[in-house]
Amino acid sequence: xxxxxxxxxxxxxxxxxxxxxxxxxxxxxxxxxxxxxxxxxxxxxxxxxxxxxxxxxxxxxxxxxxxxxxxxxxxxxxxxxxxxxxxxxxxxxxxxxxxxxxxxx
Amino acid sequence: xxxxxxxxxxxxxxxxxxxxxxxxxxxxxxxxxxxxxxxxxxxxxxxxxxxxxxxxxxxxxxxxxxxxxxxxxxxxxxxxxxxxxxxxxxxxxxxxxxxxxxxxxxxxxxxxxxxxxxxxxxxxxxxxxxxxxxxxxxxxxxxxxxxxxxxxxxxxxxxxxxxxxxxxxxxxxxxxxxxxxxxxxxxxxxxxxxxxxxxxxxxxxxxxxxxxxxxxxxxxxxxxxxxxxxxxxxxxxxxxxxxxxxxxxxxxxxxxxxxxxxxxxxxxxxxxxxxxxxxxxxxxxxxxxxxxxxxxxxxxxxxxxxxxxxxxxxxxxxxxxxxxxxxxxxxxxxxxxxxxxxxxxxxxxxxxxxxxxxxxxxxxxxxxxxxxxxxxxxxxxxxxxxxxxxxxxxxxxxxxxxxxxxxxxxxxxxxxxxxxxxxxxxxxxxxxxxxxxxxxxxxxxxxxxxxxxxxxxxxxxxxxxxxxxxxxxxxxxxxxxxxxxxxxxxxxxxxxxxxxxxxxxxxxxxxxxxxxxxxxxxxxxxxxxxxxxxxxxxxxxxxxxxxxxxxxxxxxxxxxxxxxxxxxxxxxxx
Amino acid sequence: xxxxxxxxxxxxxxxxxxxxxxxxxxxxxxxxxxxxxxxxxxxxxxxxxxxxxxxxxxxxxxxxxxxxxxxxxxxxxxxxxxxxxxxxxxxxxxxxxxxxxxxxxxxxxxxxxxxxxxxxxxxxxxxxxxxxxxxxxxxxxxxxxxxxxxxxxxxxxxxxxxxxx
Numbered sequence: 001x002x003x004x005x006x007x008x009x010x011x012x013x014x015x016x017x018x019x020x021x022x023x024x025x026x027x028x029x030x031x032x033x034x035x036x037x038x039x040x041x042x043x044x045x046x047x048x049x050x051x052x053x054x055x056x057x058x059x060x061x062x063x064x065x066x067x068x069x070x071x072x073x074x075x076x077x078x079x080x081x082x083x084x085x086x087x088x089x090x091x092x093x094x095x096x097x098x099x100x101x102x103x104x105x
Numbered sequence: 106x107x108x109x110x111x112x113x114x115x116x117x118x119x120x121x122x123x124x125x126x127x128x129x130x131x132x133x134x135x136x137x138x139x140x141x142x143x144x145x146x147x148x149x150x151x152x153x154x155x156x157x158x159x160x161x162x163x164x165x166x167x168x169x170x171x172x173x174x175x176x177x178x179x180x181x182x183x184x185x186x187x188x189x190x191x192x193x194x195x196x197x198x199x200x201x202x203x204x205x206x207x208x209x210x211x212x213x214x215x216x217x218x219x220x221x222x223x224x225x226x227x228x229x230x231x232x233x234x235x236x237x238x239x240x241x242x243x244x245x246x247x248x249x250x251x252x253x254x255x256x257x258x259x260x261x262x263x264x265x266x267x268x269x270x271x272x273x274x275x276x277x278x279x280x281x282x283x284x285x286x287x288x289x290x291x292x293x294x295x296x297x298x299x300x301x302x303x304x305x306x307x308x309x310x311x312x313x314x315x316x317x318x319x320x321x322x323x324x325x326x327x328x329x330x331x332x333x334x335x336x337x338x339x340x341x342x343x344x345x346x347x348x349x350x351x352x353x354x355x356x357x358x359x360x361x362x363x364x365x366x367x368x369x370x371x372x373x374x375x376x377x378x379x380x381x382x383x384x385x386x387x388x389x390x391x392x393x394x395x396x397x398x399x400x401x402x403x404x405x406x407x408x409x410x411x412x413x414x415x416x417x418x419x420x421x422x423x424x425x426x427x428x429x430x431x432x433x434x435x436x437x438x439x440x441x442x443x444x445x446x447x448x449x450x451x452x453x454x455x456x457x458x459x460x461x462x463x464x465x466x467x468x469x470x471x472x473x474x475x476x477x478x479x480x481x482x483x484x485x486x487x488x489x490x491x492x493x494x495x496x497x498x499x500x501x502x503x504x505x506x507x508x509x510x511x512x513x514x515x516x517x518x519x520x521x522x523x524x525x526x527x528x529x530x531x532x533x534x535x536x537x538x539x540x541x542x543x544x545x546x547x548x549x550x551x552x553x554x555x556x557x558x559x560x561x562x563x564x565x566x567x568x569x570x571x572x573x574x575x576x577x578x579x580x581x582x583x584x585x586x587x588x589x590x591x592x593x594x595x596x597x598x599x600x601x602x603x604x605x606x607x608x609x610x611x612x613x614x615x616x617x618x619x620x621x622x623x624x625x626x627x628x629x630x631x632x633x634x635x636x637x638x639x640x641x642x643x644x645x646x647x648x649x650x651x652x653x654x655x656x657x658x659x660x661x662x663x664x665x666x667x668x669x670x671x672x673x674x675x676x677x678x679x
Numbered sequence: 680x681x682x683x684x685x686x687x688x689x690x691x692x693x694x695x696x697x698x699x700x701x702x703x704x705x706x707x708x709x710x711x712x713x714x715x716x717x718x719x720x721x722x723x724x725x726x727x728x729x730x731x732x733x734x735x736x737x738x739x740x741x742x743x744x745x746x747x748x749x750x751x752x753x754x755x756x757x758x759x760x761x762x763x764x765x766x767x768x769x770x771x772x773x774x775x776x777x778x779x780x781x782x783x784x785x786x787x788x789x790x791x792x793x794x795x796x797x798x799x800x801x802x803x804x805x806x807x808x809x810x811x812x813x814x815x816x817x818x819x820x821x822x823x824x825x826x827x828x829x830x831x832x833x834x835x836x837x838x839x840x841x842x843x844x
Contacts, residue, residue: 014148014155015149015219015220015221016173017169017173017174017217017218017219017220018172018173019171019172054155057148057149057150057151060155079601080540080603081546084171085172089551090541090552091469091541091549091551091552092469092541095217096172097172129835129839130835133821133825133835136822137820137821140817140821143816143817151808152808152813153786153808154808157756157784160756160757243759274825274826276825277821277824277825278825279762279790279791279826279829279831280763280790280793280794280826280829281759281762282790283756283757283758283762283787283790284759357763360759360762360763361733361764365758395770400828401828403836407836407840410843
């Protein structure tokens, strides 16, 4: 069986459509602030919180993604698709999260 | 019709070369905006779940993509006025990030709208007779047409009145809004098919029968995506008066019998493939015979009313060849190249059809800034009766430019970075947004287009290569139409990495062909080299004046495959 | 289930007979197609039939003059086959109550009426989230429709033609 990876929870903000990450206190715009689940129980708990916020009409499309965690404890997704979602379009460095959260409307 | 008729007044203000809404059309789009505004409110308060809201969100053109929502605005039959283009620019600035993307179905996409702003964006569109109705969802989509409609030399009939007729018929259709899957219609009225009618759910070719009556050849079951198919003839000649009723019969058969068990087997092309064209034709003809067609009795008069808006503009009487143009070409080598590549012959003496390329070297194919949109609007007014077209090749067309004005237009475009002289050439690449934007994508497509564009930037080399269409899709849904590119590139995922499968020999015209694979797939870095080797082999093998697609047909796919295999570039070792 | 009729949530005088239940001697019952012969044998019963959305007209033809109600099942609101079947049932001459039965939402009310339905049987949880007011508002969203030969709204093409005369 493949080794389990730590995971974070992604979603899309209902009103803005922006990619958001479930943190300890709520939804974060920066993936580095996401809460990291290291056990299956923690992952299930993250999902449950996410699904509650779907029912509360805050977010849609909630799912877990595998990450690696750096020395500072900040997560980064393993798959290139989720990496893209933490940054923005690779062909427009001036758009999306990579342009800085102040740039986001 | 009297002078008090608001419709008459609207028409007499300016020459119309395209349809103008009457109060019924205007009321309809405004009601639609109010309806969606209410649907958004009910979504936010939970009256509608996301699952319930989704089809209505899609039927108003709003997707949820990789980074944000995406709003797809309809540009019916690819035609818009200067005023409409300016409004698209204003909307980009006010509610998006100052740019838009023109698509392979003649629509425009905004990549960063907020859900709560979309009703206001739609209201702004409605102010200029535009909308985002049914640009997504399991319903009838934007009807596309020949982007040279009304001005091409080889035209039999302008396909756009048919496009408008179908747009109205298909809008908020009560029976066909919950189809098994999307339904795409294209119309061509010329000898050369620039609308890819053989690759649509229904394709319509304007034809004349032996008695000289105008009608349609109806083609069914074409399409790309996971299972590409070339369409088959459903009806050889359909009288104009029967167009709407026959399509109703066709849609009813599809609605009832299209597969709903598997999203990837739900298009009408699968129904045709699995049951056979004879079976589908029998079902459609039986339904058509059984229908009550009395409600359609006045269709020809309505069609004539619509067609009256698509009058030719007041062209000047000019000589066939412009002395000023010939002199300008002699004086300015860059301009001469532009005139040779980006200007197509016009039906009317002394005029030309100009393709404004949205594929600058290393640029993002099909993207335009709001500034460029306004410049294009200005150019259309200065140089062509205020009308523009969007081609499914993601370029903008100025359809009524005097040959005498071509130099001035070229200078104007050049100042705005819109004068790339590469229409139809190897760097006029068609590319979907791919994984940089799209939630469905498996790989990026835009960077591939950019690298190929930079590799082949040299104008002389491009002109030497000649017409060669490269089409790139970032996933198997094929929105970049890679199957029908002379060179097609499909971005997939292989072993956790982006991998690109290359096909050759695709043809979107009436000699339609689906491209054939050269090998399993190469990495992004390898793609430009592979393209160069394919092109070099073509250049070495071609006869004088032979296009790439014709060389490929003549010498065969196997020879190209072998060249790449020898170079280790078919991807077999990855 | 709630019943939507003329823009209001109303009491339903009809009852779906469950699979194991024997037919009552009186009342208004909706039975599946397979039990119709049994139902016809009971006099004094108002008979309705519920059919899957893939039913062929030929299977219904003999029953049409003998049932007062036909309910078409919508397995999912995104499955639009019931709309076409309704059209065919009306074409075949059925004049009784045509009912759409399933998880339809308010925004489909107009589609249903246009295709020949009279009433909609909707799920309880949907009725709670989308009250009668939402159904009325959704229905009234468009004053007129472009399509010809459908029920309900005025026809844009007809009015346009009249205005031009």
